[in-house]
Amino acid sequence: MGKKVLAVDDSKTLRMIVARNLRPFGVEIVEAENGSVGLSKAQAEKPDLILLDYNMPVLDGYQTLEALKKDNATKNIPVIMLTTETVKETVVKLIKLGLRDFIAKPFSREALLQKVNPVLALYEGDEVPTEAQVEGALHLKALETQGKKTILAVDDKENVLKLLKEFLEEHYNVLTATSGQAAVAMIPSTPMDLLFLDINMPDLSGIEVFKQMKSSLEAKRAKVVGMVLRTAQSEISTAKQAGIKDFLYKPFTKTDVLSLFTIPGGDFATGDAGGGRKWLIPGEKNARILAFPDENNPGLRTFANALGTEIRKELNDMADEGINRLIIKLTPAVIADFSMVKKFLALLELINGLTLSVKLVAENDKTRESLQQFSETARMQTFSSLDQALKSF
Amino acid sequence: MSTNETAAACSTDMIGKMEVGLETALKEIFATMFRNEANVIPHMEVIDAPRISSVVGFTGRLSGMLGMHFSAEMACNVASGLLGMPVTQVDENVRDAIGELSNMLAGGLKKQLSSTDNMFKISIPTIVSGLEYSMHAPTNARQLWMGIAAGQCRFKIQLVLEQK
Numbered sequence: 001m002g003k004k005v006l007a008v009d010d011s012k013t014l015r016m017i018v019a020r021n022l023r024p025f026g027v028e029i030v031e032a033e034n035g036s037v038g039l040s041k042a043q044a045e046k047p048d049l050i051l052l053d054y055n056m057p058v059l060d061g062y063q064t065l066e067a068l069k070k071d072n073a074t075k076n077i078p079v080i081m082l083t084t085e086t087v088k089e090t091v092v093k094l095i096k097l098g099l100r101d102f103i104a105k106p107f108s109r110e111a112l113l114q115k116v117n118p119v120l121a122l123y124e125g126d127e128v129p130t131e132a133q134v135e136g137a138l139h140l141k142a143l144e145t146q147g148k149k150t151i152l153a154v155d156d157k158e159n160v161l162k163l164l165k166e167f168l169e170e171h172y173n174v175l176t177a178t179s180g181q182a183a184v185a186m187i188p189s190t191p192m193d194l195l196f197l198d199i200n201m202p203d204l205s206g207i208e209v210f211k212q213m214k215s216s217l218e219a220k221r222a223k224v225v226g227m228v229l230r231t232a233q234s235e236i237s238t239a240k241q242a243g244i245k246d247f248l249y250k251p252f253t254k255t256d257v258l259s260l261f262t263i264p265g266g267d268f269a270t271g272d273a274g275g276g277r278k279w280l281i282p283g284e285k286n287a288r289i290l291a292f293p294d295e296n297n298p299g300l301r302t303f304a305n306a307l308g309t310e311i312r313k314e315l316n317d318m319a320d321e322g323i324n325r326l327i328i329k330l331t332p333a334v335i336a337d338f339s340m341v342k343k344f345l346a347l348l349e350l351i352n353g354l355t356l357s358v359k360l361v362a363e364n365d366k367t368r369e370s371l372q373q374f375s376e377t378a379r380m381q382t383f384s385s386l387d388q389a390l391k392s393f
Numbered sequence: 394m395s396t397n398e399t400a401a402a403c404s405t406d407m408i409g410k411m412e413v414g415l416e417t418a419l420k421e422i423f424a425t426m427f428r429n430e431a432n433v434i435p436h437m438e439v440i441d442a443p444r445i446s447s448v449v450g451f452t453g454r455l456s457g458m459l460g461m462h463f464s465a466e467m468a469c470n471v472a473s474g475l476l477g478m479p480v481t482q483v484d485e486n487v488r489d490a491i492g493e494l495s496n497m498l499a500g501g502l503k504k505q506l507s508s509t510d511n512m513f514k515i516s517i518p519t520i521v522s523g524l525e526y527s528m529h530a531p532t533n534a535r536q537l538w539m540g541i542a543a544g545q546c547r548f549k550i551q552l553v554l555e556q557k
Binding site for chain 2 (some may be wrong): 010011012013014016017020055057083084090104105106107108111181184185188203
């Protein structure tokens with residue numbers, strides 16, 4: 001399991017230097033700009049190590065260390081101080097308070113790693129691995145994780161990042177960044193397949209990040225999904241003008257997030273999701289995609305309920321808007337139980353009544369076998385992938 | 394420190410010590426954080442007018458101000474080196490980076506002067522920027538100017554020491 005480090009320093013530069021040197025080892029960096037924020041984050045995040053600056057406003061390093069050591073929740077977290085303060089008398093006071101070690105500024109990459117390694121065990125032996133060696137080890141680790149695709153999620157709200165991690169980490173490697181600037185620092189050197197990018201961030205907006213990193217993202221062939229409130233029409237419009245085509249609207253559920261992918265662990269399917277349970281995802285060629293969850297998906301019950309209500313309404317709305325191309329991506333869940341079968345049949349009847357042009361996607365044998373139960377689908381074209389279905393329009 | 398010792402602290406000898414201390418501290422910063430060599434040059438050779446400066450005050454047995462003065466281009470170069478990413482315009486990152494640089498320089502100077510005595514406390518950095526400005530020391534203060542060359546970077550350091 002990856003380690004977590006809390007970097008407490010009023011200098012964003014220092015926090016970025018720490019992150020740049022530790023992230024390649026798979027370390028998650030949590031940042032705090034002063035001692036007071038540092039105390040809250042230490043309690044909330046329970047990091048494996050705290051790197052603490054001495055000279056800070058609000059609460060200085062000494063006061064912060066004192067408070068950390070008085071709190072049962074944080075007193076056992078090792079603290080290393082990053083400081084220009086090397087007067088022996090001060091250092092002794094800090095050690096008596098429980099400081100684990102200190103790193104004098106300025107520090108080299110090697111000096112930082114040599115001090116943190118006894119706590120974090122990032123590498124074996126005494127010799128600090130070079131950047132090339134670390135990168136090589138990372139590639140090997142990526143292979144070991146069974147070729148999981150990598151997602152980078154960027155949002156200044158940590159609860160959003162927590163949710164995305166929770167929803168996705170079973171099938172994807174999920175990396176996170178808590179600010180636009182951190183994303184700009186990470187993207188060039190981070191292999192990724194998909195970027196979830198909050199549009200509205202205080203330091204650097206998602207749109208600015210996208211503009212600055214566009215060529216880097218294109219070189220990686222990474223897809224980009226903007227995260228924004230569905231009601232923020234002006235931001236959505238600006239993001240679209242900048243070139244962001246796909247969106248995850250806040251608030252979102254696990255179903256919303258997973259519906260963005262062809263299958264769990266699979267590729268991203270173009271479209272929008274979230275922001276109030278939109279079930280039909282816009283696809284290419286003005287088609288709409290209705291994706292059945294897998295049989296074991298926790299959102300299956302919700303989907304089944306929606307089949308009888310919201311999805312029917314969305315199909316009616318779609319037809320009213322003159323959109324008549326529909327792809328239904330099926331899974332064996334279509335015959336999960338009697339209720340699901342009944343609702344699917346009712347849906348097919350509605351679709352016939354709306355005279356929509358429908359393509360079915362059944363990606364595996366089990367799904368194709370399930371479809372055979374329905375004579376109503378015999379006249380519909382069935383494809384083995386979403387891409388093929390879209391191309392056929 | 395006695396009154397006589399305080400007076401001596403502001404003598405040419407002390408300015409000389411601080412000059413050596415600054416040079417040593419600067420070389421250490423550039424060697425460790427930039428993997429680059431920094432050298433002192435005559436400050437008149439740094440011809441670009443300053444557009445952004447980082448100023449750190451210090452007070453205690455010695456009191457004064459330490460300023461680092463950059464053109465916009467040089468400030469961006471320095472920030473790029475520290476942050477490990479390209480920086481093309483003066484923004485919050487650049488201001489923060491040169492602020493941290495002056496913080497490290499002041500701390501390094503303090504370490505060079507004494508590791509046992511707490512010679513002074515250092516303030517948090519203040520960033521000054523503009524199209525045309527200059528910084529002047531009080532007439533009764535001692536002042537030192539240094540030019541620095543580190544790779545492609547050229548900038549000035551200004552040390553002002555209060556007469557006590």
